[in-house]
Amino acid sequence: MRLDAAQTASALPFDRLADALAEVLILKRRGGVSAPPRLHMPLPGGVLLVMPATDHQLLMVKRITVHSGNPGRGLPAIQGEVTVSDAATGKPLFELHGPTVTARRTAxxxxxxxxxxxxxxxxxxxxxxxxxxxxxxxxxxxxxxxxxxxxxxxxxxxxxxxxxxxxxxxxxxxxxxxxxxxxxxxxxxxxxxxxxxxxxxxxxxxxxxxxxxxxxxxxxxxxxxxxxxxxxxxxxxxxxxxxxxxxxxxxxxxxxxxxxxxxxxxxxxxxxxxxxxxxxxxxxxxxxxALFDLAAARLAMCSLSAASPAS
Structure with a gap:
């Protein structure tokens, strides 16, 4: 399942996302989540950033590019996606719109x-x-x-x-x-x-x-x-x-x-x-x-689960 920008925003209301971030910060301090340093790779006129993280149930990987000259080309400066998988099996679960995740979790x-x-x-x-x-x-x-x-x-x-x-x-x-x-x-x-x-x-x-x-x-x-x-x-x-x-x-x-x-x-x-x-x-x-993107993934998982019809 791939969520577009509007669907990603809808799954990440600011109040609930702030609460989800608090939960992940506490887990971070207690060793319940993990994330390596983000990978930076220079690109012509920009940079690629790759950020994985896990709470040992979900695996999140965010891949974004930042090109400061893109607005002059009529393109977004930040592009990319957040993929969310099951940590135990690697099974893909859903994908979020990367720039929207970045904007909303930062705010x-x-x-x-x-x-x-x-x-x-x-x-x-x-x-x-x-x-x-x-x-x-x-x-x-x-x-x-x-x-x-x-x-x-x-x-x-x-x-x-x-x-x-x-x-x-x-x-x-x-x-x-x-x-x-x-x-x-x-x-x-x-x-x-x-x-x-x-x-x-x-x-x-x-x-x-x-x-x-x-x-x-x-x-x-x-x-x-x-x-x-x-x-x-x-x-x-x-x-x-x-x-x-x-x-x-x-x-x-x-x-x-x-x-x-x-x-x-x-x-x-x-x-x-x-x-x-x-x-x-x-x-x-x-x-x-990356752990802040993981917090967004955890909240989106809850939002998607709540929206799914009962089996």
């Missing part, structure tokens, strides 16, 4: 992090970027946290306005803002998401001390969306500590001490406390991991 993980770490989780929200991740994050925060107000900033004003219009149609009070307006709004917004392909910081260090930031755009040690000074004054949490040490350019370029950074799984499992009041903003840095 749902930020949603989970905001649930666990944000001091004022209802917003207002600032989203920097106007692509797929920017849109899914705004929708996830709207549906999962009740966020109503959202400002969208992008290097391309037309793209920011198009996203704001799309979000208004989805029920958000959304508006596009320019760089000057963004700088002023950062000090007033309790939620900030950066979801860009930029290699250098996209926001100034104007974020309020009680803000929650989710930085999800960069996954290269040479790229950083968040300025080093803001990283250093923040309480930092990551989606996966080992992956962050290798790929989180925001943190690497800021020279942080990874021994003082908390993986989100520790908070989800109750082994670590949430952020301390008065000790600066909370920064959640996400670079991605």
């Amino acid at each position: 749902a993980l930020s949603l989970l992090a905001a649930r666990l770490l944000a001091k004022s989780p209802t917003g207002p929200l600032v989203v920097v970027g106007a692509g797929v991740q920017a849109r899914t994050h705004a929708l996830a925060f709207h549906e999962g946290l009740g966020v109503k107000a959202c400002a969208v900033s992008s290097r391309t004003a037309a793209k920011a306005e198009a996203l704001a219009q799309s979000l208004r149609q989805a029920g958000l009070d959304a508006k596009a803002v320019d760089a000057q307006e963004l700088s002023g709004m950062l000090s007033e917004s309790s939620l900030v998401v950066t979801a860009t392909t930029a290699t250098d910081p996209v926001i100034p260090d104007r974020v309020a001390d009680d803000a929650f930031l989710a930085a999800v755009g960069s996954f290269s040690p040479r790229a950083a969306e968040i300025p080093a000074g803001l990283v250093r004054r923040s309480q930092v949490y990551v989606d996966d500590l080992k992956a962050a040490q290798e790929e989180a350019g925001d943190l690497i370029r800021a020279g942080v001490d990874f021994g003082r950074i908390t993986p989100l799984e520790d908070v989800a499992d109750g082994a670590a406390q949430g952020p301390d009041s008065g000790k600066g903003p909370v920064l959640f840095k996400s670079v991605g991991h």
